[in-house]
Amino acid sequence: MGEEEKKQEYWRWTESNWKNPDIKWEDAKIVTVGIDVGSVSSQAVVMTDGQVYAYSNMRTGSDSPESARNALNLGLEGTSMPESRIDYCIGTGYGRVNVPMADRSITEIACHARGAHFIYGPEVRTVLDIGGQDCKAIRCDEKGKVTNFLMNDKCAAGTGRGMEVFADLLSVPIVDVGERSFEVKEEPEPVSSICVVYAKTEATGLLRKGWAVNEVLAAYCSAMGHRIFTLIERIGIEKGFAITGGLAKNRGVIERLTKEIGVEPMHTEWDTQIAGAAGAALFGYALVQKGKGRRK
Amino acid sequence: MIIAGIDCGAKNTKSVILRDGKIIGKGMTLTGFDQASAVKESLDASLKDAGIDARDVDKISGTGAGMEEIKDAAMKVNEIRAMAKAANYFFPSARTVTDVGAEMGRAVKIDERGKVIDFAINEKCAAGAGAFIEAMARAIEVELEEMGPMALRSDKSIPMNAQCAIFAESEVVGLIHAKTVKEDISKAIHDAMASRIVSMIRRIGVNEDIVMIGGVALNPGFVGCLKRELGIDRVYIPADPAFGAAVGAAVVLKEEA
Amino acid sequence: MIANYGYKDGSGDYFIAVDTDKCDGCGRCVEACPGTVFEVVDEDPNDPFREDPVVIVARDKGRKLKYECGPCKPPTNRPALPCVEACPQDAISHSWDR
Structure with a gap:
């Protein structure tokens, strides 16, 4: 292929899948699947009786139905589970209405709250999801039901995309941004522009003034942290604070954000990117149990 | 003096x-x-x-x-x-002025002496400023000066979903991949941008005569979309509006x- | 549930909040809004277990609230907002005044 393929893609992260070795799907009563087709990444979570049996996490392609298909295939890879075993499948995320194998779609707001409640535990009250093209702040009750939410998918500032633009501008692999943003002698002033287009111009000016790349990264990470803080402030932050989505993996933003909030985020062993798909699979499980879902 | x-x-x-x-x-x-x-x-x-x-x-x-x-x-x-x-x-007949520059858009209602009666501004967001068209020009690989004339050659109305310039970049690249001609894309870009400026003008009221200044006034594609959105025949533009x-x-x- | 539709960008915050516990989906805001910002749906897309109609702001409208709501928000001599006035349940509020 052409030049484009050879060019290093600084925004690229690793795709993955996982299977729970302790579960035998053959023993399951109800198998549900949640497929979260985000603007940047797609996940499929396969649940057996409300427990995670397998999942996948990959980059979304240009076509939503195909991305959903690929995510499900990767999730089922090496499990020997036939697709026909799935009792109910729910699509969520940006491309949720384009998930061909879904029996129903539910918004990412509901799914993220439900999923975070599952992967972080019932103490979760505030969920922040920083996705590729949006940022969601959700308050929920002890059952994982949404009580207050907002979603910003209009503006790239405070989303994974904003960070990708910077990683690309500064030629730093996106997975290294967090670490490198702390390799500075002194914490710099945050980038003052919120708009990513203007922040890019500002960053170019800083580099020209002699700032090191890591300093510019630090300045952007802290601007982004502050930006997300002002967004989440709107719904109010309660303890039991969980951060999901791809950007949860970026220490540079998260540590600066939580310092400003003054609430420590909860920890989980799970891949935080699967929250939406896990929530979708759980809704599927609940619907089947209530007799509202299909049962073959 | x-x-x-x-x-x-x-x-x-x-x-x-x-x-x-x-x-x-x-x-x-x-x-x-x-x-x-x-x-x-x-x-x-x-x-x-x-x-x-x-x-x-x-x-x-x-x-x-x-x-x-x-x-x-x-x-x-x-x-x-x-x-x-x-x-x-x-x-001197101007009653509404809009100034659209690289990083801001403004609309001002004025009296017969040029005194400000009311104003609305849009800044710190590239969606409502010349920077939007610039970013789109880069994304579809067209010279900025070419954007306006290209838009004038199209009579299609393709809606743009993205508001943010960063997201709109991917949207127009998607249009290119879908083999949409660049003239139509350029028109869609100008339409989107003009509708944002027009809604700002509507906040202060559309009172003729309407004057436009700022660098974006040099873009005939934008001015065309602006007139259409406003439903008026003429927008007054001075020589060297910048x-x-x-x-x-x-x-x-x-x-x- | 408080559903905040809208966004924040470099120029400010633009949110319409709907209290879905108060909203009964009567649709008077839909009729009152000149920008057709609202719509009544039978199933709350954000609450899969709710079974009553509710008003939502569609995504494409939510992304341009600053512009859609502009005509109802002149900079000076601001009248009461039609959507807020129309709601008998007092379920709608706006985050921005500028």
Whole structure:
């Protein structure tokens, strides 16, 4: 292929899948699947009786139905589970209405709250999801039901995309941004522009003034942290604070954000990117149990 | 009396020389990252254009995002006031003025003397400023100057979903991949941008005559979409609209002197 | 549930909040809004277990609230907002005044 393929893609992260070795799907009563087709990444979570049996996490392609298909295939890879075993499948995320194998779609707001409640535990009250093209702040009750939410998918500032633009501008692999943003002698002033287009111009000016790349990264990470803080402030932050989505993996933003909030985020062993798909699979499980879902 | 009006904008710095209220020289330079030197360069260019010496200038009036860097300014004029005065200077019949520059969009309602009655502004977001069209031009690999004329060659109406310039970049690239012709994409970009400026004008009321200044007024594609969105036949644009605010700043100083 | 539709960008916050516990989906805001910002849906897309109609702001509208709501928000002499006035349940509020 052409030049484009050879060019290093600084925004690229690793795709993955996982299977729970302790579960035998053959023993399951109800198998549900949640497929979260985000603007940047797609996940499929396969649940057996409300427990995670397998999942996948990959980059979304240009076509939503195909991305959903690929995510499900990767999730089922090496499990020997036939697709026909799935009792109910729910699509969520940006491309949720384009998930061909879904029996129903539910918004990412509901799914993220439900999923975070599952992967972080019932103490979760505030969920922040920083996705590729949006940022969601959700308050929920002890059952994982949404009580207050907002979603910003209009503006790239405070989303994974904003960070990708910077990683690309500064030629730093996106997975290294967090670490490198702390390799500075002194914490710099945050980038003052919120708009990513203007922040890019500002960053170019800083580099020209002699700032090191890591300093510019630090300045952007802290601007982004502050930006997300002002967004989440709107719904109010309660303890039991969980951060999901791809950007949860970026220490540079998260540590600066939580310092400003003054609430420590909860920890989980799970891949935080699967929250939406896990929530979708759980809704599927609940619907089947209530007799509202299909049962073959 | 000779007055220099300097508008230190986000993208370009513009200077005009007014002798007894008449424009006798103009100079423009890219603002870049050193505003102070851009101010000096544009002023020098306007002096050269006017054929006069720096010592001949009685007073300097400044405006624009970088007006604090205009050290020799006797007066600093707020951008809203400058654009209102500029519209009145060029077209006394003006009642609504819109100024769309690289990093901002504004709409001002004025009276017959160029006094500000009401205004609405859009700044700090590229979606409602010239930067939007620039970013799109880069994304579809078309020269910025070509964007407007290209849009005029299309009569299609393709809606754009993205508001943010960053997201719109991927959307237009998607349109290219879907083999949409660039003329139609360019029109969609201008339509989207014009509808945002028009909704801002609607907040202060659409009162004719409508004047447009700022660098984006040079884009015939944008002006076409603006007229269509507003449902009016004519938008008044001065020669060299990019110098509008600089002229306005100079006129304000002249009237106060 | 408080559903905040809208966004924040470099120029400010633009949110319409709907209290879905108060909203009964009567649709008077839909009729009152000149920008057709609202719509009544039978199933709350954000609450899969709710079974009553509710009003939502569609995504494409939510992304341009600053512009859609502009005509109802002149900079000065601001009248009461038609959607807020129309709601008998007092379920709608706006985050921005500028």
